[in-house]
Amino acid sequence: xxxxxxxxxxxxxxxxxxxxxxxxxxxxxxxxxxxxxxxxxxxxxxxxxxxxxxxxxxxxxxxxxxxxxxxxxxxxxxxxxxxxxxxxxxxxxxxxxxxxxxxxxxxxxxxxxxxxxxxxxxxxxxxxxxxxxxxxxxxxxxxxxxxxxxxxxxxxxxxxxxxxxxxxxxxxxxxxxxxxxxxxxxxxxxxxxxxxxxxxxxxxxxxxxxxxxxxxxxxxxxxxxxxxxxxxxxxxxxxxxxxxxxxxxxxxxxxxxxxxxxxxxxxxxxxxxxxxxxxxxxxxxxxxxxxxxxxxxxxxxxxxxxxxxxxxxxxxxxxxxxxxxxxxxxxxxxxxxxxxxxxxxxxxxxxxxxxxxxxxxxxxxxxxxxxxxxx
Amino acid sequence: xxxxxxxxxxxxxxxxxxxxxxxxxxxxxxxxxxxxxxxxxxxxxxxxxxxxxxxxxxxxxxxxxxxxxxxxxxxxxxxxxxxxxxxxxxxxxxxxxxxxxxxxxxxxxxxxxxxxxxxxxxxxxxxxxxxxxxxxxxxxxxxxxxxxxxxxxxxxxxxxxxxxxxxxxxxxxxxxxxxxxxxxxxxxxxxxxxxxxxxxxxxxxxxxxxxxxxxxxxxxxxxxxxxxxxxxxxxxxxxxxxxxxxxxxxxxxxxxxxxxxxxxxxxxxxxxxxxxxxxxxxxxxxxxxxxxxxxxxxxxxxxxxxxxxxxxxxxxxxxxxxxxxxxxxxxxxxxxxxxxxxxxxxxxxxxxxxxxxxxxxxxxxxxxxxxxxxxxxxxxxxxxxxxxxxxxxxxxxxxxxxxxxxxxxxxxxxxxxxxxxxxxxxxxxxxxxxxxxxxxxxxxxxxxxxxxxxxxxxxxxxxxxxxx
Numbered sequence: 001x002x003x004x005x006x007x008x009x010x011x012x013x014x015x016x017x018x019x020x021x022x023x024x025x026x027x028x029x030x031x032x033x034x035x036x037x038x039x040x041x042x043x044x045x046x047x048x049x050x051x052x053x054x055x056x057x058x059x060x061x062x063x064x065x066x067x068x069x070x071x072x073x074x075x076x077x078x079x080x081x082x083x084x085x086x087x088x089x090x091x092x093x094x095x096x097x098x099x100x101x102x103x104x105x106x107x108x109x110x111x112x113x114x115x116x117x118x119x120x121x122x123x124x125x126x127x128x129x130x131x132x133x134x135x136x137x138x139x140x141x142x143x144x145x146x147x148x149x150x151x152x153x154x155x156x157x158x159x160x161x162x163x164x165x166x167x168x169x170x171x172x173x174x175x176x177x178x179x180x181x182x183x184x185x186x187x188x189x190x191x192x193x194x195x196x197x198x199x200x201x202x203x204x205x206x207x208x209x210x211x212x213x214x215x216x217x218x219x220x221x222x223x224x225x226x227x228x229x230x231x232x233x234x235x236x237x238x239x240x241x242x243x244x245x246x247x248x249x250x251x252x253x254x255x256x257x258x259x260x261x262x263x264x265x266x267x268x269x270x271x272x273x274x275x276x277x278x279x280x281x282x283x284x285x286x287x288x289x290x291x292x293x294x295x296x297x298x299x300x301x302x303x304x305x306x307x308x309x310x311x312x313x314x315x316x317x318x319x320x321x322x323x324x325x326x327x328x329x330x331x332x333x334x335x336x337x338x339x340x341x342x343x344x345x346x347x348x349x350x351x352x353x354x355x356x357x358x359x360x361x362x363x364x365x366x367x368x369x370x371x372x373x374x375x
Numbered sequence: 376x377x378x379x380x381x382x383x384x385x386x387x388x389x390x391x392x393x394x395x396x397x398x399x400x401x402x403x404x405x406x407x408x409x410x411x412x413x414x415x416x417x418x419x420x421x422x423x424x425x426x427x428x429x430x431x432x433x434x435x436x437x438x439x440x441x442x443x444x445x446x447x448x449x450x451x452x453x454x455x456x457x458x459x460x461x462x463x464x465x466x467x468x469x470x471x472x473x474x475x476x477x478x479x480x481x482x483x484x485x486x487x488x489x490x491x492x493x494x495x496x497x498x499x500x501x502x503x504x505x506x507x508x509x510x511x512x513x514x515x516x517x518x519x520x521x522x523x524x525x526x527x528x529x530x531x532x533x534x535x536x537x538x539x540x541x542x543x544x545x546x547x548x549x550x551x552x553x554x555x556x557x558x559x560x561x562x563x564x565x566x567x568x569x570x571x572x573x574x575x576x577x578x579x580x581x582x583x584x585x586x587x588x589x590x591x592x593x594x595x596x597x598x599x600x601x602x603x604x605x606x607x608x609x610x611x612x613x614x615x616x617x618x619x620x621x622x623x624x625x626x627x628x629x630x631x632x633x634x635x636x637x638x639x640x641x642x643x644x645x646x647x648x649x650x651x652x653x654x655x656x657x658x659x660x661x662x663x664x665x666x667x668x669x670x671x672x673x674x675x676x677x678x679x680x681x682x683x684x685x686x687x688x689x690x691x692x693x694x695x696x697x698x699x700x701x702x703x704x705x706x707x708x709x710x711x712x713x714x715x716x717x718x719x720x721x722x723x724x725x726x727x728x729x730x731x732x733x734x735x736x737x738x739x740x741x742x743x744x745x746x747x748x749x750x751x752x753x754x755x756x757x758x759x760x761x762x763x764x765x766x767x768x769x770x771x772x773x774x775x776x777x778x779x780x781x782x783x784x785x786x787x788x789x790x791x792x793x794x795x796x797x798x799x800x801x802x803x804x805x806x807x808x809x810x811x812x813x814x815x816x817x818x819x820x821x822x823x824x825x826x827x828x829x830x831x832x833x834x835x836x837x838x839x840x841x842x843x
Contacts, residue, residue: 221702222692224702235674236677238674239673239674240656240689241656241657241658241660350728353728357732358731361733362543
């Protein structure tokens with residue numbers, strides 16, 4: 001009995017690793033073909049990616065990027081765990097970063113008050129923006145996919161309207177960039193200077209905290225259990241006493257709050273202001289990373305690192321004469337492969353387990369009773 | 376069965392139709408070989424007519440017009456099915472729908488019919504009518520595979536019986552020379568118990584009182600439909616109240632109203648002296664309501680979660696599953712192992728997903744889970760539906776034990792023998808109302824059946840000449 005249980009577990013672990021591995025191998029194959037098709041040598045490209053990607057300055061760059069991506073992945077994953085597709089992470093974080101940047105620029109208090117205020121303001125803005133979609137869903141049955149896509153556009157419009165000279169924005173000296181009032185240097189988040197390799201963003205620590213919190217709340221608390229229950233079966237959740245509507249709204253708000261953090265590493269560690277070249281589209285990257293990481297806190301971390309690695313290395317490939325579109329191809333292929341591989345592996349695993357359980361029970365039953373004939 | 380109909384592929388072994396070995400990779404292949412299946416849950420579109428339902432997906436055979444209508448008439452008359460092609464399916468009763476399903480299969484040229492638990496939703500009179508139809512089919516040279524948990528029915532309708540237990544054939548039997556007891560023993564592999572309770576344990580302390588419960592729903596056309604009307608009853612400690620009725624007469628909604636999953640428009644539900652008419656489901660569960668849902672896959676389990684998580688489901692706020700706001704995973708797992716042991720859940724471990732257990736073992740896990748929190752009231756909706764005879768007997772035992780320990784049990788079932796055998800009091804539900812009551816000690820399934828179709832109401836008295 002014990003033996004079989006452990007075997008199933010080992011197998012589950014193996015299957016768990018099989019899916020992402022399968023996806024990455026498939027992506028490598030497709031990328032190889034694409035590079036070959038452009039008439040270049042894929043072997044050189046890959047070796048360049050590896051040597052360049054593991055250089056120490058690249059490592060810092062990748063970690064910084066991954067911090068942002070990780071937060072985005074977690075924000076999306078919270079929705080996924082609930083069967084909610086929060087496409088609005090993108091609008092939520094941009095609006096949150098903008099509002100937080102405006103607040104940060106206006107604050108003249110010491111950093112230990114200002115930084116938490118900025119972060120909380122960002123989370124609240126993200127949560128509020130997501131809450132609109134959440135409330136619409138539970139009260140009027142509006143699909144969160146539709147409403148969050150629209151809210152993304154609205155967020156873009158609001159930011160564009162407010163980020164103008166004379167409103168909340170100001171023109172820089174060159175006269176090309178409109179940005180909010182820069183944060184005073186007291187409000188900069190701490191960072192670690194690694195010398196020639198570059199500066200490691202301190203917000204990295206917050207991302208780790210968010211990851212641990214995500215794991216703990218989902219896996220170890222009653223609230224997390226309720227949330228996962230709704231995600232797996234809302235009918236069973238309702239019968240078990242979870243207020244499904246309340247849960248949908250709550251998780252949407254939490255997802256939005258985490259989304260609010262996405263812009264913080266850039267704002268507090270890097271740009272220190274919100275300008276019209278503030279990174280956009282990270283919400284969508286978050287979707288890909290959440291899928292890749294299978295909504296698990298560790299998986300998302302690996303996904304975020306992989307994304308950072310790919311961006312860093314393919315940028316470099318461009319200088320080596322390869323087409324920069326390779327990045328998009330690799331990323332797209334990985335996401336596609338991951339989605340397919342997970343589903344295939346999941347079904348296979350479920351079927352296999354059923355067969356094993358059946359076989360085990362049949363073996364148990366066959367021992368004491370023999371076939372009998374009544375006629 | 377799924378393999379025979381091409382919905383799943385076998386690992387090994389062969390299927391022969393008319394002596395020819397065949398492989399089915401999808402239901403289409405099976406249909407092409409003349410195998411048709413009538414599912415336990417009907418696959419009909421309510422808002423289409425019978426004709427439209429029959430031709431749906433088989434338009435190529437006889438078109439969708441007059442030719443198809445003629446063909447349907449022809450089949451209907453040949454086998455005495457009495458199907459009217461132009462009636463909307465939603466206007467049909469369960470028995471008529473089933474005949475439409477059979478006709479659908481025949482229309483596609485089936486020579487072998489698989490019927491999966493066809494009698495589960497029928498009252499005894501309708502079962503007899505179905506059997507007449509089946510004999511008609513047989514006389515015309517068709518083959519019928521009749522799958523059922525109900526031994527009496529199998530014995531009366533079959534020419535040859537194969538008993539399958541835990542995925543293997545345990546034997547074949549000849550109905551004429553076999554008693555249902557022998558057959559049942561083959562199925563369980565041991566002596567079979569009957570659903571009979573011992574001496575009464577009914578007390579006069581009311582545990583659950585439902586008073587004038589009313590629930591109505593406005594459908595898409597804006598028409599208000601009354602689902603529950605003036606429902607009143609009391610269950611005392613140690614009493615099993617059985618509710619008989621053809622499915623879809625408001626039983627599910629009644630259960631959901633008592634569980635707090637639906638908000639009644641009027642009426643009062645009192646549990647052990649506390650008004651719980653509008654308290655949330657979780658508080659009701661914490662107050663001591665155990666729930667064995669009629670559809671365990673939808674309401675009772677997380678199919679893709681391991682057994683120990685399923686043990687937490689519904690009782691996440693209670694010990695041993697959690698302490699404060701935190702889950703106590705270790706305690707929950709230990710307790711799952713206890714349930715697996717005590718309630719004889721056949722599983723290789725508590726890490727396997729609920730989906731990989733058989734229906735009977737899933738149900739035993741649910742029963743074990745609900746009983747582990749010492750409920751005051753146990754709601755058992757079709758507790759033995761789709762479970763094997765062994766698990767059925769065990770579940771009956773647990774319900775009897777619950778009653779002995781002074782719980783109030785609300786039993787809803789379509790299995791009249793189960794209802795009569797386990798209940799202390801019987802009520803019949805018809806179109807959202809409790810129309811009749813009966814004494815389980817004297818009533819027969821046939822008499823109950825007539826009240827279930829609305830033919831009788833009030834207090835049902837057993838009459839001697841009604842006995843066969």
